[in-house]
Amino acid sequence: MGEFELIEHIKHLAVSPEGVLGIGDDCAVLPQNGDLETLVSTDMLMEGVHFLLDDIRPYQLGWKSIAVNISDIAAMGGTPCGSFLSMALPPSFTSEKIEAFLEGYIHLSRRLGCPLLGGDTVSSIGPLCINVTVTGTCKKGISRKRSSALPGDGIYVSGTLGDSAAGLKCILDRCKHSSASPAAQAPDSGQVCPDDYSYLISRHYQPVPRVELGVRLASDPSVHAMMDISDGLASDLPHIIEASHAGASIDCSLIPMSLQFKRFCEQRGLDPLELSLCGGEDYELLFTAGDQFSPAGLPVTRIGTITDARVLEWEGQNRIFEGYRHF
């Protein structure tokens, strides 16, 4: 079973009670007795699959571990309330590394008002494994699901896409070169400007989830479907159109890209469109909104339109883009 087949199998087994949103969106949504709903998101990060300890500092790993979960809460329009951290710790992940990990974790959790409230620690005979669960709340009925896109809606993304994927390329190149002899270094390895390099790597290691923007968008009734971009737009947009029984047309010339990202692609001879659409881990918001929506003053860009054609069209591109899959 691949990742998506397994999720389908679990969905089939796990029937949610009425009034509860279970498997299939960024978060689960549980009713409360008052005017709020509880949101819950959980993610597991595994050494060797999601990160290599040679490539990421413990501080950055701590930061990223909680960031990816808070991003799921943000994508529903929720406010995070607290987090729960489980760690399977191999002997090589020393006390010093645990402290640095916790420093990064606590740093972002304080910044976003999401205190660490519990967890579990076990010793591991294998790789480091981290599981984070974040709970949040939102006003009853306003959480934004993937299934609410309507034909005619504009399709928007926050920030810029591809920076994280470019950052990962910088990191992997650095590793490749540091383990090769100097003579074997790629001729282009020194050409990325150090500031661009730092920016792109930081976007990969220390994403800042769009909590404020998510809350703002969820309070606007013209905003319909919403999710975060974790596997790349080319992989995540299909979730919205499938869940909404709709199609989409994307104007590829409108995909927002940072200057740093564009320079990086040019210097490396990479296709910026391919990297920005198919690279994962942007942790930006993807949402659809009706005509009444005004993006003025918000860090968002309209990139296309929801259609009723049940296809995903990349305007002006005679090709298909595919996102990242973990399995």
Added chain:
Amino acid sequence: MGEFELIEHIKHLAVSPEGVLGIGDDCAVLPQNGDLETLVSTDMLMEGVHFLLDDIRPYQLGWKSIAVNISDIAAMGGTPCGSFLSMALPPSFTSEKIEAFLEGYIHLSRRLGCPLLGGDTVSSIGPLCINVTVTGTCKKGISRKRSSALPGDGIYVSGTLGDSAAGLKCILDRCKHSSASPAAQAPDSGQVCPDDYSYLISRHYQPVPRVELGVRLASDPSVHAMMDISDGLASDLPHIIEASHAGASIDCSLIPMSLQFKRFCEQRGLDPLELSLCGGEDYELLFTAGDQFSPAGLPVTRIGTITDARVLEWEGQNRIFEGYRHF
């Protein structure tokens, strides 16, 4: 850092906001706007540390994975609402095994009204690792903490202690013998009655958390401190007396033991008191209650009294009992 030092370090870093109960009890407790509170508990189970895949069937592992978390919700007097399952899956944990695991998981989750609402799956290059988070609710202000024991309170436990530890011994013996030559088999290996054997193993693999009893006890104002027994009474009772700044005196002759457990200990020449106090994974409730408490009709036994002496006394025993530690 050992397990408890690490938890102390994290507690120091993770300051809970006012009105929120964070690290240090069975669950976190978060306020809701209505008349309820949200409870959250999380546990990680690691192959090679908490279980061996040669010893436990996937169905049993699925059952146990959710049982241990629901037990934490029960220990606060809460009702479980939903669970979140993350799995790091090595290639050896085949689709067939995943299905059996989910069958056991879903079986107990349905029985206790705690649907599977979300999770994450990743591929693992190392051991199988499972993380479960359970959310629950209870009426505002009634969740039972470890810190509420009062001198003079009776100390009670539910059910019988030691069955799970005896079950584990049965399992480990079976493994030892199946890998040894027949001539090397211990002379006593065939003496445990098959029904006792099944009972004890089932108590180890398929504990049933005390949800109904926990809710019933939390509704009784004479019940003060409460927790579940996961590391053995000798390890868990100190958490209550430390948190309550009190002491305890236990009448060892009152420790409730099943007939199956007593027969097992006799046949194996084991000390039943040692095994029932120090063996872990009972998942029974441990609580303290004032004079007004009536245990009539409840599956609970009074085993001692909370004192103001700041020591834990095992009456009539000139020895110290120590519980199980995972690190």
